[in-house]
Amino acid sequence: MALSRELITIFLAVIFVNNFVFMRSLGLCPYLGVSRHSSSAVGMGLAVIFVMTLSSVATWMVYRHVLIPLHIEYLYIIVFILIIATLVQLVEMVMEKTSPGLYRALGIYLPLITTNCAVLGIAVLNMNTFFNAQGPVPGSFIKCLVNGIGCGVGFFVALLLMSGIRERLEFCEVPESLKDIPIAFIIAGLIAIAFMGFL
Amino acid sequence: MKKTFTNGIIRENPIFVIMLGLCPTLAVSTSLFNAVGMAAAVIFVLVFSNLVISLMRKFIPDKVRIPCFIVIIATFVTITELFMHAFVPQLFESLGMFVSLIVVNCIILGRAEVFASKNKVSLAVMDGLGMGLGFTLGIAVIALIREILGSGSIWGFKLSLTYKPLLIAILPAGAFLTIGFLIGLINIQKARMQRAGRK
Numbered sequence: 001m002a003l004s005r006e007l008i009t010i011f012l013a014v015i016f017v018n019n020f021v022f023m024r025s026l027g028l029c030p031y032l033g034v035s036r037h038s039s040s041a042v043g044m045g046l047a048v049i050f051v052m053t054l055s056s057v058a059t060w061m062v063y064r065h066v067l068i069p070l071h072i073e074y075l076y077i078i079v080f081i082l083i084i085a086t087l088v089q090l091v092e093m094v095m096e097k098t099s100p101g102l103y104r105a106l107g108i109y110l111p112l113i114t115t116n117c118a119v120l121g122i123a124v125l126n127m128n129t130f131f132n133a134q135g136p137v138p139g140s141f142i143k144c145l146v147n148g149i150g151c152g153v154g155f156f157v158a159l160l161l162m163s164g165i166r167e168r169l170e171f172c173e174v175p176e177s178l179k180d181i182p183i184a185f186i187i188a189g190l191i192a193i194a195f196m197g198f199l
Numbered sequence: 200m201k202k203t204f205t206n207g208i209i210r211e212n213p214i215f216v217i218m219l220g221l222c223p224t225l226a227v228s229t230s231l232f233n234a235v236g237m238a239a240a241v242i243f244v245l246v247f248s249n250l251v252i253s254l255m256r257k258f259i260p261d262k263v264r265i266p267c268f269i270v271i272i273a274t275f276v277t278i279t280e281l282f283m284h285a286f287v288p289q290l291f292e293s294l295g296m297f298v299s300l301i302v303v304n305c306i307i308l309g310r311a312e313v314f315a316s317k318n319k320v321s322l323a324v325m326d327g328l329g330m331g332l333g334f335t336l337g338i339a340v341i342a343l344i345r346e347i348l349g350s351g352s353i354w355g356f357k358l359s360l361t362y363k364p365l366l367i368a369i370l371p372a373g374a375f376l377t378i379g380f381l382i383g384l385i386n387i388q389k390a391r392m393q394r395a396g397r398k
Contacts (some may be wrong), residue, residue: 022371023371024226024301024371025221025226025371025374025375027222027223028222028225029221029222029305032218032221035204045219058321068233074277074281075277076299077273077277077280077299077302078270078274078277078285081269081273081302081303082266082269082270082273085265085266085269103291115308116298116303117222117303117304117309118304118387119298120300120303121296121300124296124299125296128296130269147321165259168232169289174321174394175383176282176386177384177386177387177390178379178383179386179387181218181382182378182380182382182383182386184377184379185376185378185379185382186375186376186380187376188379189372189373189374189375189376189379190372190376192370192372192375193367194373196370198370
């Protein structure tokens with residue numbers, strides 16, 4: 001019971017209170033790049049949820065069962081980034097063979113995810129929060145999993161909000177010098193202020 | 200060679216013109232000290248990864264070049280992280296996980312792909328230095344504005360005793376607003392220069 005309550009807290013906190021985009025400013029390049037239209041935002045958002053969940057699980061397993069027993073925790077950067085790159089590649093290949101429809105929808109966003117710092121960010125954050133000097137905290141696997149899903153959902157929410165606003169902006173008169181990227185930053189700033197209400 | 204060096208600082212400034220490496224820029228520019236520390240780490244990684252990639256450009260097969268680049272970059276990031284942890288623990292503490300996230304900083308992989316893998320060693324190192332200094336300039340300007348507004352100080356020295364800090368400036372929302380308006384200003388300046396050029 002206590003664990004499930006804790007999991008719900010983790011899930012909601014990572015979506016609203018510690019939203020990766022608005023509160024930690026992670027994953028900004030894809031955030032500004034694909035938030036011009038809702039359709040691409042949904043595709044990218046789903047791909048991110050998918051990869052973040054998988055990479056949270058995979059990095060937990062490797063960190064817990066390979067790096068800690070071998071006492072090479074300090075190599076985590078190299079190991080994590082390789083896991084994520086391989087995973088993205090693997091997901092792309094499996095998806096292409098098994099579900100071409102989904103592949104066409106998400107395919108072009110997948111390669112972009114390797115260099116999305118939010119994906120490496122969630123792996124590093126999981127490692128920092130759910131492992132201490134003695135090893136994993138109790139229930140760390142399920143907590144990592146929930147944190148990964150929540151973080152992906154948070155990114156999805158951020159993308160969706162932004163793309164909705166930017167689609168409307170196309171019909172507005174934005175000052176010439178603020179068009180496209182600068183106004184997107186200013187909007188992100190205003191949304192971030194709104195998200196501070198959850199603190 | 201001089202042109203390669205100055206190219207990265209102004210004309211192709213990574214932050215304001217090509218807009219790469221935004222996540223660390225916004226996240227750690229809360230004070231000038233953090234920003235300069237981050238920039239030093241980025242310069243180190245950028246110069247050495249450019250050097251090694253340029254040295255090895257004839258041996259790296261074209262098909263697996265991206266994973267190779269990532270491993271080289273990750274190695275230097277690990278070195279930086281261990282070094283910072285040992286010698287500047289205070290800085291390491293305040294930069295947090297953004298030190299390890301240098302590995303997915305698009306500037307570094309971008310320069311490896313676009314420049315270092317195609318040019319000779321001396322040019323690659325110059326390009327790394329120039330781009331690194333351009334990054335430093337960008338992040339320092341943002342950090343200066345945010346520190347003055349948000350804490351009323353420069354490099355930790357209080358400017359005025361009666362100033363009431365504008366807290367929003369050192370929160371993520373302030374980072375978004377600052378960079379949005381800065382890019383807007385740069386666009387105005389660019390348009391003005393273009394008009395002058397036409398006359």
